[in-house]
Amino acid sequence: MATTKERRPAIEGWFTTGNATTGDTGDGGVRLLGTRCSSCGTPYFPRNELACRNPGCTGPKDGSELEPYALSGRGRVWSYADSRYKPPPPYVSPDPFVPYTVAAVELEAERMVVLGMVAPGTTVDDLEVGMEVELTEGVLYEDDEAEYTVWMWRPLR
Numbered sequence: 001m002a003t004t005k006e007r008r009p010a011i012e013g014w015f016t017t018g019n020a021t022t023g024d025t026g027d028g029g030v031r032l033l034g035t036r037c038s039s040c041g042t043p044y045f046p047r048n049e050l051a052c053r054n055p056g057c058t059g060p061k062d063g064s065e066l067e068p069y070a071l072s073g074r075g076r077v078w079s080y081a082d083s084r085y086k087p088p089p090p091y092v093s094p095d096p097f098v099p100y101t102v103a104a105v106e107l108e109a110e111r112m113v114v115l116g117m118v119a120p121g122t123t124v125d126d127l128e129v130g131m132e133v134e135l136t137e138g139v140l141y142e143d144d145e146a147e148y149t150v151w152m153w154r155p156l157r
Contacts (some may be wrong), residue, residue, distance in 0.1 A: 009018040010092070010148040016048060016070065017137055029073040030151055031136040032114060036069035045071055065081045072109040073135040073155075079104040080118070080127045092141045092148070103153045105133055120152040132156045 009015065015032050036045040037052035039059025044066075050063050059065040077089035101118040118127070119136055138152040 005142060006146040007139075007149050010150050013152040015135075015137075030137050031070040031073055032151060033073050034069050036067045037065050038067050039065045043069055043071060043091055043112060044110070045114055071114075072084045072107050075105040075107040075114075075133060077103050077127055077131045077133060077153075078106045078113050079129065080124055082124050094141055101127070103127060103133065105153055106140065117150060117152045119152045122155060126155060 015030060017030050017037050019139040027141045032045050033047070034043055035047045035049070036043045037054065037057055037059060040052060040054050040055040042052055042057065044053075047068075048066060050066075052059055052065055057065075058139060080101060080103040082099060083102055086093055100120070101122060101124055102115060102117050103118050105114050106113050116135075117138070117140075118133075119138055132152040133155050135151050136154040138147050139147045140150045
């Protein structure tokens with residue numbers, strides 16, 4: 001009898017498969033969870049808890065202007081690379097190590113670049129600068145209790 005393992009985020013609070021407040025992204029997609037300045041709209045990922053770092057912001061400088069923000073789930077490949085070495089701890093990788101692809105993606109709405117793994121089965125030969133991608137969830141590693149998930153980029157076909 002096969003049992004389904006619990007799925008847990010490998011990094012708690014950095015992404016969601018639904019809005020952190022309502023549980024719904026509006027389109028069912030994965031979203032990175034950051035913050036945004038309510039005064040000037042500057043987005044941050046990972047979360048910025050201190051204060052807006054935008055020098056042009058005219059809001060308060062005590063951090064009170066920052067609010068939770070789910071970043072857009074689509075963007076365009078800015079750069080990409082093969083990862084053919086096992087990263088050092090605290091990164092946890094499968095044993096034996098399996099090479100993977102990473103992509104730096106400029107988010108559509110926020111105009112900021114976020115790095116992440118690319119969905120399994122996608123190699124550097126499948127990517128090109130400017131290609132449109134979307135966020136998805138994938139398994140980083142698993143143990144006897146659970147599968148630990150992270151956000152990944154997936155090309156739009």
